[in-house]
Amino acid sequence: MRITCPLCGERDRREFYYRGAAVDLARPEPDAGEAAWDEFVYLRDNPAGMTRELWYHEGGCGAWIVVTRDTVTHEISGTDMASGVSA
Structure with missing residues (x-):
């Protein structure tokens, strides 16, 4: 799969x-309890089709980007710089 970094151009995944x-994702309060933390960490949607995903260009410029991708075909329809992202 090839991802186009808005700063570096097309690169290998x-x-x-x-x-x-x-x-x-709303992060639970530290004392929210085991059930709230279990849901936050493990229970996520796993859609088939178009999704928006967060990727970090670790082997390049270090930018955080949002990739719009079809999870069935892996076709990427767009990439944008992420804003307000913290590691």
Whole structure:
């Protein structure tokens, strides 16, 4: 799979680190309890089709990018710089 970094251009997927879905997940409070933390860490959507994912260009410029990708075909329809992302 090839990913186009907005800064570096098209690169091999192995230069990137997959972080997960590019959605705002509400982090539980530290004392929220085991069930809340279990859901936050392990229970995520696993859609078939178009998704927006967060990738880090680890082997390149170090940019965080949002990749719009079809999880069935792995076809990438777009990439954008991520904003407000923290590792």
